[in-house]
Amino acid sequence: xxxxxxxLLRKLSKKTSRSSLAAMSVGDVVLYVIVAFFLxxxxxxxxFAPYDPLELxxxxxxxxxxxxxxxxxxxxxxxxxxxxYALRPSLGASLMVVGFSAFVGSTLGVIAGYRGGFLxxxxxxVIDVFLAFPYLILAIALSVxxxxxxxxxxxxxxxxxxxxxxxxxxxxxxxxxxxPFVDSARVSLVPTRTIVFKHFWPHLAPHIAARASxxxxxxxxxxxxxxxxxxxxxxxxxxLGSMIAQGRNYMLIAWWxxxxxxxxxxxxxxxxxxxxxxxQQSGS
Amino acid sequence: MTFxxxxxxxxxxxxxxxxxVSITFLISxxxxxxxxxxxxxxxxxxxxxxxxxxALGLNEPVWTQYGNYISGLVxxxxxxxxxxxxxxxxxxxxxxxATFELVLWSMVIYIVLGIGVGLCWxxxxxxxxxxxxxxxxxxxxxxxxxxxxxxxQMWIAGRLGWAPIQGRLSSDMTAxxxxxxxxxxxxVLSGQPSVFLDAVWHLLLPVTTLVxxxxxxxxxxxxxxxxxxxxxxxxxxxxxxxxxxxxxxxxHIFRNxxxxxxxVLGMQFGWLLGGTVLVEVVFSWPGIGLYMFSAxxxxxxxxxxxxxxxxxxxxxxxxxxVDLLYPVxxxxxRESRN
Amino acid sequence: xxxxxxxxxDRADRALDSAxxxxxxxxxxxxxxxxxxxxxxxxxxxxxxxxQVLAIVGxxxxxxxxxxxxxxxxxxxxxxISGGSxxxxxGDLATLSEQExxxxxxxxxxxxxxxxxxxxxxxxxxxxxxxxxxxxxTGIRYKEGRAKAIDLMRSLGLRDPxxxxxxxxxxxxxxxxxRVLLAAALIxxxxxxxxxxxTSAVDASSKWQIVELIxxxxxxxxLSVLLVTHDISVVERAADxxxxxxxxxxxxxxxxxxxxxxxxxxxxxxxxxxRVSETTPHQSLLNEIPGIPIDLPTxxxxxxxxxxARCDRAVEDCHDVFPQTKRSHGRMxxxxxxxxxxxx
Numbered sequence: 008x009x010x011x012x013x014x015l016l017r018k019l020s021k022k023t024s025r026s027s028l029a030a031m032s033v034g035d036v037v038l039y040v041i042v043a044f045f046l047x048x049x050x051x052x053x054x055f056a057p058y059d060p061l062e063l064x065x066x067x068x069x070x071x072x073x074x075x076x077x078x079x080x081x082x083x084x085x086x087x088x089x090x091x092y093a094l095r096p097s098l099g100a101s102l103m104v105v106g107f108s109a110f111v112g113s114t115l116g117v118i119a120g121y122r123g124g125f126l127x128x129x130x131x132x133v134i135d136v137f138l139a140f141p142y143l144i145l146a147i148a149l150s151v152x153x154x155x156x157x158x159x160x161x162x163x164x165x166x167x168x169x170x171x172x173x174x175x176x177x178x179x180x181x182x183x184x185x186x187p188f189v190d191s192a193r194v195s196l197v198p199t200r201t202i203v204f205k206h207f208w209p210h211l212a213p214h215i216a217a218r219a220s221x222x223x224x225x226x227x228x229x230x231x232x233x234x235x236x237x238x239x240x241x242x243x244x245x246x247l248g249s250m251i252a253q254g255r256n257y258m259l260i261a262w263w264x265x266x267x268x269x270x271x272x273x274x275x276x277x278x279x280x281x282x283x284x285x286x287q288q289s290g291s
Numbered sequence: 292m293t294f295x296x297x298x299x300x301x302x303x304x305x306x307x308x309x310x311x312v313s314i315t316f317l318i319s320x321x322x323x324x325x326x327x328x329x330x331x332x333x334x335x336x337x338x339x340x341x342x343x344x345x346a347l348g349l350n351e352p353v354w355t356q357y358g359n360y361i362s363g364l365v366x367x368x369x370x371x372x373x374x375x376x377x378x379x380x381x382x383x384x385x386x387x388x389a390t391f392e393l394v395l396w397s398m399v400i401y402i403v404l405g406i407g408v409g410l411c412w413x414x415x416x417x418x419x420x421x422x423x424x425x426x427x428x429x430x431x432x433x434x435x436x437x438x439x440x441x442x443x444q445m446w447i448a449g450r451l452g453w454a455p456i457q458g459r460l461s462s463d464m465t466a467x468x469x470x471x472x473x474x475x476x477x478x479v480l481s482g483q484p485s486v487f488l489d490a491v492w493h494l495l496l497p498v499t500t501l502v503x504x505x506x507x508x509x510x511x512x513x514x515x516x517x518x519x520x521x522x523x524x525x526x527x528x529x530x531x532x533x534x535x536x537x538x539x540x541x542x543h544i545f546r547n548x549x550x551x552x553x554x555v556l557g558m559q560f561g562w563l564l565g566g567t568v569l570v571e572v573v574f575s576w577p578g579i580g581l582y583m584f585s586a587x588x589x590x591x592x593x594x595x596x597x598x599x600x601x602x603x604x605x606x607x608x609x610x611x612x613v614d615l616l617y618p619v620x621x622x623x624x625r626e627s628r629n
Numbered sequence: 630x631x632x633x634x635x636x637x638x639d640r641a642d643r644a645l646d647s648a649x650x651x652x653x654x655x656x657x658x659x660x661x662x663x664x665x666x667x668x669x670x671x672x673x674x675x676x677x678x679x680x681q682v683l684a685i686v687g688x689x690x691x692x693x694x695x696x697x698x699x700x701x702x703x704x705x706x707x708x709x710i711s712g713g714s715x716x717x718x719x720g721d722l723a724t725l726s727e728q729e730x731x732x733x734x735x736x737x738x739x740x741x742x743x744x745x746x747x748x749x750x751x752x753x754x755x756x757x758x759x760x761x762x763x764x765x766x767t768g769i770r771y772k773e774g775r776a777k778a779i780d781l782m783r784s785l786g787l788r789d790p791x792x793x794x795x796x797x798x799x800x801x802x803x804x805x806x807x808r809v810l811l812a813a814a815l816i817x818x819x820x821x822x823x824x825x826x827x828t829s830a831v832d833a834s835s836k837w838q839i840v841e842l843i844x845x846x847x848x849x850x851x852l853s854v855l856l857v858t859h860d861i862s863v864v865e866r867a868a869d870x871x872x873x874x875x876x877x878x879x880x881x882x883x884x885x886x887x888x889x890x891x892x893x894x895x896x897x898x899x900x901x902x903x904r905v906s907e908t909t910p911h912q913s914l915l916n917e918i919p920g921i922p923i924d925l926p927t928x929x930x931x932x933x934x935x936x937x938a939r940c941d942r943a944v945e946d947c948h949d950v951f952p953q954t955k956r957s958h959g960r961m962x963x964x965x966x967x968x969x970x971x972x973x
Binding site for chain 3: 416523524525527528529530531532533534535538542543546547620621622623
């Protein structure tokens, strides 16, 4: 279809469909509920967990039943409760990683894009080296050196994640730089900092948000992988990846042990993808 | 590509490897409180630690160690394992073919499957097909690769017995004569069909795990590229000449869409390597991933370092090939013939 | 459905039945998901005659591109032919299935796109793109197709076709690519050529060359040409008949000379007055048509003549009902208050 007819049709549609904007789709509502649940479980796990995650009992390796929705592990601990409490190291840590790397990455990227020159060139080389390199290998090497633990995982993943933000925002700043409002701001001697924060921010924010929410999913996969290998949270702290690893030992007799924590990861990742999609749609 | 451009890419590749190696080396020798203790074992006495330090050259200043290491690398000496106290080259090179076989089979299958699905997905006009595919692809991407490996192992191998639980070959089979290091190819070359089948049987689950995860990524990027191309002017021209949708996709869109796809596939190779480590751990596949995992548990830094180097080299090499592919795909990037 | 291969004998016979294609009351509608409809073409009728060039003229938004899409069967997903027919020797194109249309595209008619560089596949050689239609419809292999392509390129005035044929589009100039595209459109010797704004993205000298070439082809081969353009000067040079579109409707139609000498519809008059030609004196004010160009969404909701808002000859009827067609002396106009005919 010609470009003219395309835009005209869209204009016409918007005019007549404004009234239906108020109704949110069922999918959106479900999404918000899920996100709310995760965030609350993150902050107040005791609200959702029927048992103390560290509470030992004699009900060892019980398959899922009404008392224990996700079954129990080898020490009689309720898997469901442990999963809820595991959200803090898993989801919480990934939020921290994303927050940190988004902040550092976008700031550096924006500055490099805006200033250009030597700083920009150096940054790009660094990013190129980091960006596609098998991060898990590096993460393993770094984690072994720094010592296993949640804190290490957070640091390591933050180091490995910020370059992708930097690159994206550098690109967007380069595009924004050519816009006329930048020149007029410059001419009026507005300081760089103001230009960046006050003027660029509204354009960049939705993209940062969309990217960040998608990253939550990816980071949690990386965190779980590190924990699975034994480099993340240490026992008895429950963490989704390490629970899966522990479940390996009881693979043939207690399928629920490894299954449910993994399922929760899948749900979290899908949720973060969906949230990211929504943000993209509303931003553009 | 000109020799100059090739030379430039090679140099930058070596540069990348050097940076990675240096960073890993420094981190593994500077940060840990006491690498000698780690090497000697956590229960070792003070004297033993001392002796270990001297034996492994850990008591020298860091820069000396670094220098020795780099010069050793250049001469092909990849270091000495802390745990075996032997040069680790032997073990490392023995493990490489296993990983290579796993990676290569996975790549062939996931690329064909991923691009195929992506072509259909990007061209379909059916909302239903598009949504169903997107759901399936999203699920495949959201599942942690080690979890998928474990689930397959648990249910397909453990419960149903349709595939072996671990390893490259059954315990009663011997590996075929080494030509390529690939059990599958070697078995065919030496005319041992039963070994070939056994090797394939063992590859089934590990390869499936990697493919499930990776094909989704490939399908997604292919689909996006293809649906972008459908909007191009030349597609309309082709259709106006009587080309059916199928012909348009295969003869016109495919080649043009491959440019961004190849770029992303090159980047994905890094993730593939990471995923391979996890898969090797779950299936006890005797490759460099498992080697690294074992080393990790005893703080055997030289091994970790060596594996990192091997992987860096592989990664740089693959990206080089990707760079060489661009002019093949897009004539505009070739040197002018006139 | 097999593709009938037309030859000059057939065409000679057909020339006696001089109306080749007959588009009758064609209407095309675009629909969005929420049901909003946009009628991009309303009640369009015209004929294509053998050996003649018919130019459809209009600004963007007039619906002329949609006409091309509808005829070639390449309307976007949300577009459909809501009424009328496109009658050709192979039947009513509006009723054919996708498979049947595939058989006809490139065989019954050839399509010449705009923007030659963008309209070519950058990763395929020029020769293959020219031969493609022949390979699809007659099943020949590339070896044969390549030879045909070379001959055709030569006859269209391309020098050294043996060298060009294996080159890629980015190695040729815009003007050369235009001829390549023409070759691709004509390789199966179709009866009709649909040229979709062939001059809009081409430099001035190439523009006249291609226009002359099209005109020559029409005369020499008995090709009927549907030339869609917004450039009146091109129409003057090459077209035998001109059809003016505005707001999806045909507002004037007639032999080029007479319409240009004496336009009947106020829009046509405005178009002619605002064009630049060699005779326009320097620094003279170009006559503008007052008002803003057509806003189809608004149009969709208002009855009457689409040009009424901008017309300085509008009468009351113009806002209420679309004018009936008035025919005389081989011309037609749809206007409540047409201009007086200037008799030569």
